[in-house]
Amino acid sequence: MKRRDFLRSSVPAVVLPTVINGFSVKAFGAESPLAQLLNGSTPNDHVLVIVQLSGGNDGLNTVIPIENYSNYFNARSNIAIPENKILQLTAKTGLNPAMTGMKAMYDEGKLSVVQAAGYPAPNFSHFRATDIWMSASDSNQVIVNGWAGRFLNYEYPNFPVGYPNNTMPDPLGIQIGSTTSLTFQGPAVSMGMSISNPTSFYNLLSGIEDPAPNTNAGKELKYVRLVAKQTSAYTTVVKAAADKVTQQSLYPSNNSLADQLKIVARLVKGGLKTKIYMVSYGSFDTHSLQTTTTDPTVGAHATLLKNVSDAIKAFQDDLKFLEIEDRVMGMTFSEFGRRIKSNSSTGTDHGAAAPMFLFGKNVVSKIWGDNPTIPANVNVNDNIPMQYDFRSVYASMMEHWLCVKNADLQQIMLKDFQNLALVKNPDCIVVPPVTAGTSYLEIWGTPFTQSTTIKYKTDGGHTLLQIFDTMGRLVKTPVDAELPAGSYTYNYDSGPLPSGVYYARLQNGPTQQVKAMIKAR
Numbered sequence: 001m002k003r004r005d006f007l008r009s010s011v012p013a014v015v016l017p018t019v020i021n022g023f024s025v026k027a028f029g030a031e032s033p034l035a036q037l038l039n040g041s042t043p044n045d046h047v048l049v050i051v052q053l054s055g056g057n058d059g060l061n062t063v064i065p066i067e068n069y070s071n072y073f074n075a076r077s078n079i080a081i082p083e084n085k086i087l088q089l090t091a092k093t094g095l096n097p098a099m100t101g102m103k104a105m106y107d108e109g110k111l112s113v114v115q116a117a118g119y120p121a122p123n124f125s126h127f128r129a130t131d132i133w134m135s136a137s138d139s140n141q142v143i144v145n146g147w148a149g150r151f152l153n154y155e156y157p158n159f160p161v162g163y164p165n166n167t168m169p170d171p172l173g174i175q176i177g178s179t180t181s182l183t184f185q186g187p188a189v190s191m192g193m194s195i196s197n198p199t200s201f202y203n204l205l206s207g208i209e210d211p212a213p214n215t216n217a218g219k220e221l222k223y224v225r226l227v228a229k230q231t232s233a234y235t236t237v238v239k240a241a242a243d244k245v246t247q248q249s250l251y252p253s254n255n256s257l258a259d260q261l262k263i264v265a266r267l268v269k270g271g272l273k274t275k276i277y278m279v280s281y282g283s284f285d286t287h288s289l290q291t292t293t294t295d296p297t298v299g300a301h302a303t304l305l306k307n308v309s310d311a312i313k314a315f316q317d318d319l320k321f322l323e324i325e326d327r328v329m330g331m332t333f334s335e336f337g338r339r340i341k342s343n344s345s346t347g348t349d350h351g352a353a354a355p356m357f358l359f360g361k362n363v364v365s366k367i368w369g370d371n372p373t374i375p376a377n378v379n380v381n382d383n384i385p386m387q388y389d390f391r392s393v394y395a396s397m398m399e400h401w402l403c404v405k406n407a408d409l410q411q412i413m414l415k416d417f418q419n420l421a422l423v424k425n426p427d428c429i430v431v432p433p434v435t436a437g438t439s440y441l442e443i444w445g446t447p448f449t450q451s452t453t454i455k456y457k458t459d460g461g462h463t464l465l466q467i468f469d470t471m472g473r474l475v476k477t478p479v480d481a482e483l484p485a486g487s488y489t490y491n492y493d494s495g496p497l498p499s500g501v502y503y504a505r506l507q508n509g510p511t512q513q514v515k516a517m518i519k520a521r
Contacts, residue, residue, distance in 0.1 A: 044403050044427060047268055047275060049315075049330035050148070050183070051257070053308065054282030056126065057334040058290065059354030059384065061301060062099075063113055065371035067092040075378045076342035079291045089113070093367055097297050098306035101313030102357065110316055111359050112422065114393055115369035116514075118353030118386035120466065120474035122336060126285070129335035134182040136391045136413060143414075147394055148173060148276050149186035150412045151404065155275065160189060164234065168273060170241075171234045175278040176201075176260040183278060192276075193234055198259040205242050241270030249321040251314040257281040258311035265315060269322040275402065281308060284334060288345035299346075308332070312359055320361075329360035329401050329423070333390065340374055340382045352383035352472035356393055362401075362424045373516050375501055382470045385503040387514050392418040400426040416462065418507050440513050441506040447518040451493045454478070456506050460485035464507040467492070470500065494519050 061079065064086050065072050073080045086094035087103040093113075095103050105111040121139040123129045132139055136147035152172045153159065159172065173184045173192035184192030195201055245266045251258040260279040267274065284304055291299035312330070319325035337354025353372070369387040395413045398404045400423040410416050444453040456465060456479075465479035475497065478490050494502075499521045505514045 045273075045327050046401050046403070046427075047277065047328045048397060048401060049261070049264055049328060050276065050278040051261075051308070051312070051330060051332040052278065052280040052282075053284050053304075053332055053334040054126075054130070054280055055284035055286075055334070056129075056336045056338060056350055057284040057304075057354055058286060058301060058338040058348045059116075059351075060338070060340065060372070060374075061290070061296075061348075062096055062305060063115065063355045064094050064096065065092070065374065066094050068371055068374050071374040071376055074376070075340050075374055076348070078293075078344075078346055079296050079342045079348070081296055085297050090367060093371055096302065096305050098302040099309040101309040101311075102359075103309075105313055105316060105359060106365060109365040110361055110363060111357060112363045112365050113367045114356040114358065114388050115367065116353040116372050116384050116387035117333075117356045117390040117393060118337070118384075118472060119389055119391070120386070120468070120472070122352040122383075122386075122472040124336060124350040126335060131182055133333055133335050133390065136394055144182075145185045145187050146181070146183040147391075147413065148183045148278075149191045151398060151402065152184070152191035152275065153186040153188075154404070154408055154412055156191070159186070159191060164237070170237050170272045171274050173276040173278070174238075174264075174267070174272075174274050175280075176263055177256065178280050181278065184276075192278075195238075195263065198256070198263055201242075201263055205239060237272070238267065241267050241272045244270040245322070249314070249318045251318070252307075252310045255307045255311050257307055258314055261311055261315035262318065265318045265322060265324075268319075268328060269324050281311075286338070286347050287343070287349060288347040290342075290347040293346055312357075316359060316361075325361045329358065329362055329397070331359070331393065331397065332357040337384055339380065340372075340384060341378045341380050343380070349380070353386040354384065356388075356390065358393075358397075358422055362426075364422055364424050368420070369512070370514070373503070373514065375516075382501075383472045385468055385470075385514050385516075386472060386505065387512060388420075389417060389507075392420055393422070396420040396422050400428050403428040418510065418512065420510055440508065440511055441504060441515050443504060443515050443517045446516075447520040448494070449520055451491060452517060454490045454492050454504055455487065456490070457487045458483050458485060458508045459511070461509055464505075465490065466505045466507075468503045468505060469497075470502075475502065 061081060064081055066086060069083050081096060085097045087097055087099060088094045089106055102111055119139060123132060123139050134146045135143040137143040156168055156172055171193045175181060175192055176195045179196060180190050180192045180194045184190055251262045264277045286301050290301045319328050333356055334354055336350055336352060338348035338351040342348050372384040391413060395409055395417040396419055399406060399409050440457045442455045444455055446452055461482060463479055463481060463483045466474060467476040469475055497519060499519045502517050503514055504517060506512060
């Protein structure tokens with residue numbers, strides 16, 4: 001099924017497309033005698049905000065590997081950020097100089113970086129890769145519902161029958177700045193609503209209506225608007241929540257992401273019980289002129305990163321001002337990263353893994369994982385090797401922030417994923433921290449011509465050992481099993497694989513490590 005056909009067919013009969021004063025809303029459900037029987041499954045007031053960086057953000061010029069700067073510079077000398085301009089987070093890792101807001105958040109303990117998030121066998125099409133991130137599917141699966149939609153379906157069963165009701169009178173999920181995406185698509189119906197235009201949102205609150213022409217078509221438009229106002233079940237509660245908030249802290253101007261996040265903060269403070277909000281910003285598709293030719297710290301990518309950084313910092317400050325920062329956590333994602341090597345157009349091409357950011361007062365503020373491995377000599381096809389499966393981040397946020405039971409989580413996420421301690425003092429389940437400084441994975445014999453020995457350690461439980469090539473493709477899965485704690489050896493025969501760099505990745509509970517190995521002629 002084509003993407004546009006799916007989006008058309010996925011809208012249920014009870015959905016009422018609404019346009020009020022240019023404010024586009026998709027509202028779902030109505031009151032029912034069943035309403036009193038419907039209750040959410042996880043009684044908490046936590047809110048998750050998803051920030052989509054559409055277009056494929058260049059992770060290497062966002063989170064910069066200071067410890068491997070020479071190889072980073074050699075791979076992309078025409079766009080490399082000067083070492084003395086990097087905003088240092090640790091001795092080994094820093095941020096793009098445009099990201100002063102997020103640097104301040106890290107210093108305040110309100111920002112976390114997840115290095116090299118991706119998935120096996122990455123897809124480099126914008127549309128397909130976006131679908132994978134929104135559905136949380138494997139790259140060879142086509143799933144017509146989203147991970148957040150499956151969560152909301154678990155949280156609010158039988159939706160839209162009996163909704164809104166006294167227990168859940170508000171939208172389940174809200175997307176601002178776009179039509180409702182695959183992320184909110186449930187098993188049967190979409191579980192979210194869209195606010196497509198932040199400017200028109202404020203027109204709605206002020207009662208401003210675009211004039212309709214004095215024609216037959218204009219009279220019909222007035223009638224459609226009247227019916228929409230009468231039948232849109234959630235428009236009234238959204239407006240009521242927004243009207244409760246009369247003062248917010250300062251947001252940057254001329255920043256569409258800030259405009260969207262300002263609405264989110266207002267609605268959360270206004271009392272909506274909505275669990276998940278999604279906003280989007282882009283485009284990060286920087287094939288050319290990613291930086292200027294004279295100064296790599298300015299240009300299109302720097303402007304994008306500055307706007308993201310400034311918007312998220314202003315949002316976090318506003319949450320504190322509104323006294324709701326205990327309730328809200330956020331995370332960013334982009335459908336893919338960019339290649340290690342820059343191109344001749346002062347840009348970067350579609351790649352694989354890239355960093356994710358988590359933010360909020362309750363985030364475990366740290367850098368998860370190591371700086372990406374960058375060989376001394378790279379070619380145009382080389383990619384950042386995946387360290388964390390992005391679905392591990394989703395699953396961990398759902399379990400430890402939205403308090404989904406582990407048994408239910410596996411149904412929502414379609415399989416079991418690595419558990420990460422992303423949340424500080426969670427109200428749900430505490431994940432033991434990763435043992436610092438312990439080597440769980442070693443390559444005994446590299447470079448090798450045909451075979452090498454991989455030694456790995458597990459603390460017990462599910463243990464996964466994978467081999468990837470530099471394109472991010474999964475070459476082999478030597479181990480995928482429940483193992484007792486101990487040390488193991490695997491003799492890896494590379495078979496007919498061509499010479500080059502490969503990556504071994506070990507995952508065991510909250511621990512994962514990646515090591516490079518070289519096959520020589």
